[in-house]
Amino acid sequence: MRRRDGNPARTAWLVVAGLVVFMLALAGCGGGSDSTSSGSSDEALQKVGKGEGEVSLISWAGYVEPEWSKPFEQKTGCKVNNKEAGTSDEMVELMKTGQYDGVSASGNATARLVAAGLVAPVNTDLVPNYQTVFADLKDQPYNTFEGVNYGIPHGRGANLLMWNGNDVSPAPDSWNVTMDPKVAAKYKGKISQYDDPMSIAEAAVYLKTHEPDLGIENPYELNEDQFNAAVDLLKEQQALVGEYWSEAAKQISAFAGGDITVGTTWQYQYFALKEEGVPVKASPASQGFLPKEGATGWSDTWMIAKEAKHPNCMYEWMNWIIEPKVNAEVAEWFGEAPAQELACKETANKNFCAEYHAEEPAFWKRVYYWETPLADCGNGEENCMDYNDWVKAWTSIKG
Amino acid sequence: MASEATVERRSASHRLSDLFHGRERLQIGALLAGPVGWLVIGYLGSLALLLVAAFWSVDPLSGATIKEFTLENFEALVDEPVYRDIAWRTIRTALLVTITDAVIAFPIAFYMAKLASRRGKALLVIGILLPLWSSYLVKVYAWRTLLSANGAINWVLEPIGLHGPGYGTTAVWLVFSYLWLPYMILPIYAGLERIPNSLISASEDLGASPFTTFRRVILPLSFPAVVAGSIFTFSLTLGDYITPRLVSNEQFIGNVIFSNIANNQPFAAALALIPVVVMIAYLLVARKLGAFEHV
Amino acid sequence: MRLSRRSRWLLRIAVAVGLAFIYIPLIVIGIYAFNSSKILEWPPPGFTTHWFSQAFKDEAAREAFFTSLKAGVIAAAIALVLGSLAALAVARHRFFGRETISFLVILPIALPGIVTGVAISNTFTQVLDVPLSLFTVIVGHATFCIVVVYNNAVARLRRLSGSFEEASADLGAHSWQTFRFVTFPGMKSALIAGGLLAFALSFDEIIVTNFTIGAGEQTLPIWIYSNLFRPHELPIVNAVAVIVILISIIPVYLAHRLGAEEGGATAGRGAGGGVETEATAVP
Numbered sequence: 001m002r003r004r005d006g007n008p009a010r011t012a013w014l015v016v017a018g019l020v021v022f023m024l025a026l027a028g029c030g031g032g033s034d035s036t037s038s039g040s041s042d043e044a045l046q047k048v049g050k051g052e053g054e055v056s057l058i059s060w061a062g063y064v065e066p067e068w069s070k071p072f073e074q075k076t077g078c079k080v081n082n083k084e085a086g087t088s089d090e091m092v093e094l095m096k097t098g099q100y101d102g103v104s105a106s107g108n109a110t111a112r113l114v115a116a117g118l119v120a121p122v123n124t125d126l127v128p129n130y131q132t133v134f135a136d137l138k139d140q141p142y143n144t145f146e147g148v149n150y151g152i153p154h155g156r157g158a159n160l161l162m163w164n165g166n167d168v169s170p171a172p173d174s175w176n177v178t179m180d181p182k183v184a185a186k187y188k189g190k191i192s193q194y195d196d197p198m199s200i201a202e203a204a205v206y207l208k209t210h211e212p213d214l215g216i217e218n219p220y221e222l223n224e225d226q227f228n229a230a231v232d233l234l235k236e237q238q239a240l241v242g243e244y245w246s247e248a249a250k251q252i253s254a255f256a257g258g259d260i261t262v263g264t265t266w267q268y269q270y271f272a273l274k275e276e277g278v279p280v281k282a283s284p285a286s287q288g289f290l291p292k293e294g295a296t297g298w299s300d301t302w303m304i305a306k307e308a309k310h311p312n313c314m315y316e317w318m319n320w321i322i323e324p325k326v327n328a329e330v331a332e333w334f335g336e337a338p339a340q341e342l343a344c345k346e347t348a349n350k351n352f353c354a355e356y357h358a359e360e361p362a363f364w365k366r367v368y369y370w371e372t373p374l375a376d377c378g379n380g381e382e383n384c385m386d387y388n389d390w391v392k393a394w395t396s397i398k399g
Numbered sequence: 400m401a402s403e404a405t406v407e408r409r410s411a412s413h414r415l416s417d418l419f420h421g422r423e424r425l426q427i428g429a430l431l432a433g434p435v436g437w438l439v440i441g442y443l444g445s446l447a448l449l450l451v452a453a454f455w456s457v458d459p460l461s462g463a464t465i466k467e468f469t470l471e472n473f474e475a476l477v478d479e480p481v482y483r484d485i486a487w488r489t490i491r492t493a494l495l496v497t498i499t500d501a502v503i504a505f506p507i508a509f510y511m512a513k514l515a516s517r518r519g520k521a522l523l524v525i526g527i528l529l530p531l532w533s534s535y536l537v538k539v540y541a542w543r544t545l546l547s548a549n550g551a552i553n554w555v556l557e558p559i560g561l562h563g564p565g566y567g568t569t570a571v572w573l574v575f576s577y578l579w580l581p582y583m584i585l586p587i588y589a590g591l592e593r594i595p596n597s598l599i600s601a602s603e604d605l606g607a608s609p610f611t612t613f614r615r616v617i618l619p620l621s622f623p624a625v626v627a628g629s630i631f632t633f634s635l636t637l638g639d640y641i642t643p644r645l646v647s648n649e650q651f652i653g654n655v656i657f658s659n660i661a662n663n664q665p666f667a668a669a670l671a672l673i674p675v676v677v678m679i680a681y682l683l684v685a686r687k688l689g690a691f692e693h694v
Numbered sequence: 695m696r697l698s699r700r701s702r703w704l705l706r707i708a709v710a711v712g713l714a715f716i717y718i719p720l721i722v723i724g725i726y727a728f729n730s731s732k733i734l735e736w737p738p739p740g741f742t743t744h745w746f747s748q749a750f751k752d753e754a755a756r757e758a759f760f761t762s763l764k765a766g767v768i769a770a771a772i773a774l775v776l777g778s779l780a781a782l783a784v785a786r787h788r789f790f791g792r793e794t795i796s797f798l799v800i801l802p803i804a805l806p807g808i809v810t811g812v813a814i815s816n817t818f819t820q821v822l823d824v825p826l827s828l829f830t831v832i833v834g835h836a837t838f839c840i841v842v843v844y845n846n847a848v849a850r851l852r853r854l855s856g857s858f859e860e861a862s863a864d865l866g867a868h869s870w871q872t873f874r875f876v877t878f879p880g881m882k883s884a885l886i887a888g889g890l891l892a893f894a895l896s897f898d899e900i901i902v903t904n905f906t907i908g909a910g911e912q913t914l915p916i917w918i919y920s921n922l923f924r925p926h927e928l929p930i931v932n933a934v935a936v937i938v939i940l941i942s943i944i945p946v947y948l949a950h951r952l953g954a955e956e957g958g959a960t961a962g963r964g965a966g967g968g969v970e971t972e973a974t975a976v977p
Contacts, residue, residue, distance in 0.1 A: 092661055391662055412870040530717070532898070534898055534914070638809065660812060
């Protein structure tokens, strides 16, 4: 092993370093494809062909359950691969990988998915059950863009205020139990808040009623003053929050374990906890399941990926999910209002649609569906905070 | 072994060896081509591609990357105090965990290296290695249930009037210290093993008390091994986002990077530069202290 | 070393406390695996082996287990090759940048997993246009596993005096023969230990895997993570964890035995002696 001078190896290292610099330059010149891909059509499918044998979905917890996905598989031969996500951000991120055929997108994801070119328009003629979907779910700003339909409604609901009947009294009828620092202080460390920038809208909904001087109309279109007020309120809340939840099941285990006694939730968790025998309560049907101020909520849309590998199966799925019997099952299982009018005749509980206000457009005026915050305030002004601001603020709020 | 100058056919391996014989540069090149190619072009290249995005920005609606040079991500990091808090919280926890583990690991490693019988040593090594095979996630979740309001820790402490730490900063420190302990014990054990017993005997023969022997002979000789172990406890704590999420509400650097990866990769890349720079600095210091011989 | 009885006992207690600290949560996992209630309440109301039979029947868990096994074996194999090559270069030659190799090799495991994961994922999906799959997972795992093999191999090669190899050359063996009959046998147990550790690292890895795996597949940690919060699945997860720990006693024991056997065979023992120490050189 004679000692060698290192010059040749030095050359090798320089070559290697050069390669790295070259790759950087490549990246700067936009080497490789970006998320806005060309090639596949911007048009909707014209005809549903034979099923491809499987379909890959991204969905909210409780949206794709064996109760209705297994019959779907049997009927169409399309095997369902389901990935559950906890937030809209996760869903957008998963869609970017291009590995999924469809997603149950809420309003704070739909606009972004369309703008990023990740989803294709939906040809509603190919979805027979769409005819009988509730009229006030069709052609809405969260599922129709520039006059083009981008999805099939799944169902809608309001975020719930839930509390442990044994630990929280008196029974709250207002969001002040989690939002007003003076009232919420009683439950310090036991409050559960949704871990997503959409919580800023919850604070805005609260302030709309309790600080009308701010002039908040739409909790997703906030100018700087309104936005800062909401953010400050949540920063005060932070000291009292026991847990910021993003996985539904995580919140379930927190309530069941007694670590959390009150907070924002979805019907999925509420019913799961009741089944486990945990004494949870929520705003009752008599109040429309809503505290005084109203609530944020969602109206979800099934969207199809632009690069979907199994588009035929996806169309079959979209038609299946709003099949009257299926949508009734879906709605009752989760606890939300169905999207399909005819489902109201198929529910096991004959009063289901009445209880959930499925047929009352007026009721939903008090529910503020999740939306993507944009700089465009919608009233001619452009000084509203956009989604990047919301995300950054949310990080500051949590500390 | 050829005795005469034969013309027998040489095997392929023999011919290959001849090719390399005397050509050290060729040998080195052939040996390093694979690993260095993989690590530099593949890994460092990927890293560079990711981190260069820190100087770009993103369109708020479509999420498309705007590949124009800008420092706005770094400005945001500096302007908004929360990122400094999060960075400091992460680094501080990593340091605390490292120190805690070093303190717990040293006596155990010392016992294993110098006092245990042959059999005891073997059992202890297996005993320390075995937990590394149990799932990280299951372990953290077990701690989550232990720390819960109705969990085992409170069940033990409340009858005597005490209270468990619950979820939060203390929980994170506790769980991290727990998870990475074996990674600290093993290098220290290896390092202590390498200290010749004759040195220790010599120190004692010269009249030093056990404590002095420890302080002036054992500790300095084993210090590089401690630093080697600390590389893992520090780096694993620095980048983890799952444990803080499961046993606390706190945001660590990993959490903020994670929540920004989806919408704002350039900003996430800028955030990622923090632990990368910290870790590279840590590694350089560790190398100076001789840790790389003991990893 | 001469220590007072009191010091010895203090040390023994410290070891006992340390071991208790390490094993109590594992015992808790074991208790929950036999817990008859679905919610993890404490103390557990009853005893059942139901979850274990469920675990064996669970198709997703089985598939995930074998996927992890496959990924681990291949990743460890790649790490073995790359790590040994690098170790041979570093321990037996001198060249510009030699010290940097150790630095380079440890980077993938020292940098945050999320950074490594996203970087590799981006390169595959955006630059190379390769979809995410088990292949990309294996690439990611192999990258941070190299260091484990490398460290073990370098430590061993340093202890193996080069004089054996020179003697072999003097006796007329060409370099491949020398490697095959002298160097490699000396390295073998270090490589096995390194390979086993690399496998263990890959088997339990979650963060990098999360970013590099495709939609249709699951490794065991991914399966665990997706079921960790489901009240109905959690007890099965605990049972699976217990099964994995029990199975893993075999490779750990093997690694240790192989390490111990080599204790006397190598030259240049130094003054350490006793149990082979670099078999435990850690990730």
